[in-house]
Amino acid sequence: MKLKIRSMKKAQxxxxxxxxxxxxxxxxxxxxxxxxxxxxxxxxxQEFELEYVFANLENNLRFSPNPGIDFFxxxxxxxxxLTTFVSxxxxxxxxxxxxxxxxxxxxxxxxxxxYSTCLYFxxxxxxxxxxxxxxxxxxxxxxxxxxxxxxxxxxxxxxxYENALAIFKPVLFDENDVYNNRIIQxxxxxxxx
Amino acid sequence: MKHRRKMMGKKGYMFTVDVTIAIILLVIGIxxxxxxxxxxxxxxxxxxxxxxxxxxxxYTNTRDLCIxxxxxxxxxxxxxxxxxxxxxxxxENLKDADTNLLSVLSEVIERGLVDSSAVKDSVKExxxxxxxxxxxRFGFAILYLTRVAPTALELYNTECYLNxxxx
Numbered sequence: 001m002k003l004k005i006r007s008m009k010k011a012q013x014x015x016x017x018x019x020x021x022x023x024x025x026x027x028x029x030x031x032x033x034x035x036x037x038x039x040x041x042x043x044x045x046q047e048f049e050l051e052y053v054f055a056n057l058e059n060n061l062r063f064s065p066n067p068g069i070d071f072f073x074x075x076x077x078x079x080x081x082l083t084t085f086v087s088x089x090x091x092x093x094x095x096x097x098x099x100x101x102x103x104x105x106x107x108x109x110x111x112x113x114x115y116s117t118c119l120y121f122x123x124x125x126x127x128x129x130x131x132x133x134x135x136x137x138x139x140x141x142x143x144x145x146x147x148x149x150x151x152x153x154x155x156x157x158x159x160x161y162e163n164a165l166a167i168f169k170p171v172l173f174d175e176n177d178v179y180n181n182r183i184i185q186x187x188x189x190x191x192x193x
Numbered sequence: 194m195k196h197r198r199k200m201m202g203k204k205g206y207m208f209t210v211d212v213t214i215a216i217i218l219l220v221i222g223i224x225x226x227x228x229x230x231x232x233x234x235x236x237x238x239x240x241x242x243x244x245x246x247x248x249x250x251x252y253t254n255t256r257d258l259c260i261x262x263x264x265x266x267x268x269x270x271x272x273x274x275x276x277x278x279x280x281x282x283x284x285e286n287l288k289d290a291d292t293n294l295l296s297v298l299s300e301v302i303e304r305g306l307v308d309s310s311a312v313k314d315s316v317k318e319x320x321x322x323x324x325x326x327x328x329x330r331f332g333f334a335i336l337y338l339t340r341v342a343p344t345a346l347e348l349y350n351t352e353c354y355l356n357x358x359x360x
């Protein structure tokens with residue numbers, strides 16, 4: 001009788017131990033899977049929004065209060081207007097134009113303070129096109145340097161950022177001269193803080 | 194007493210194995226989470242690329258790249274930076290030469306004005322040879338569909354895909 005009670009007690013302890021470990025295991029698994037699914041969804045959302053940065057840039061340039069800087073429209077980059085834009089921006093930030101909203105434009109709803117962006121144009125020989133001495137527009141806040149300076153060091157521009165995104169678009173580089181007009185690559189590097 | 198000691202030892206051994214496995218699982222889990230959140234990775238967009246290839250062809254006019262389109266090369270027509278495109282645009286049989294590149298390509302294919310290699314060479318010249326799309330990183334094919342043709346006509350396919358040995 002005593003032996004029976006002892007073995008039943010033992011069985012109870014084992015059952016309790018097993019149930020506890022199972023519950024803890026299920027809880028841990030649920031937390032891990034939940035966090036994984038959430039992170040995937042967040043990444044997808046971010047990509048979806050950033051898909052429209054070229055359209056956002058085009059829109060911002062059109063509605064900007066500064067006249068004559070709408071250099072990009074309908075897969076065409078107007079060199080004369082791009083030169084005006086480069087003179088206006090210099091080594092400063094272009095985050096408002098790419099991620100945010102300028103003037104009365106409808107933006108993609110992202111806060112430019114969360115991103116740093118660089119814009120450059122790759123020529124048919126693979127080199128970056130030089131406009132008024134600048135080959136890469138934009139400013140990387142976290143690194144405290146212009147895109148031009150960071151690019152010249154050949155390091156990853158988004159080195160100190162959480163995420164990096166590289167987008168390109170084939171565009172006609174319109175120099176208003178059939179001998180120099182050519183289809184080139186317009187590049188955007190977006191670093192997420 | 195001896196038996197009890199032996200049993201306790203066995204129990205202790207089992208608990209140690211249990212704790213070791215639990216710690217290993219915990220470390221794997223934390224490492225997985227850390228990797229998922231902390232790794233700085235570069236994401237490349239390719240979804241939009243097909244639309245962009247068609248888009249730039251649709252928005253670029255023949256006069257942007259060529260001199261006097263629609264007349265023969267001997268009469269002065271030329272595409273200074275795109276000799277292969279000249280084979281298509283400098284054709285006196287074109288009904289509409291003063292239009293965008295996509296329309297001109299469609300016309301020469303539909304009416305059989307040039308051989309298929311001219312279209313293929315032109316696409317290669319515009320996008321692959323001039324560093325617009327790196328064929329080693331992005332494979333792409335251009336297919337042409339008509340209402341009458343039973344299958345899609347392949348205008349261009351990445352050379353790396355056709356002949357992987359060259360890449």
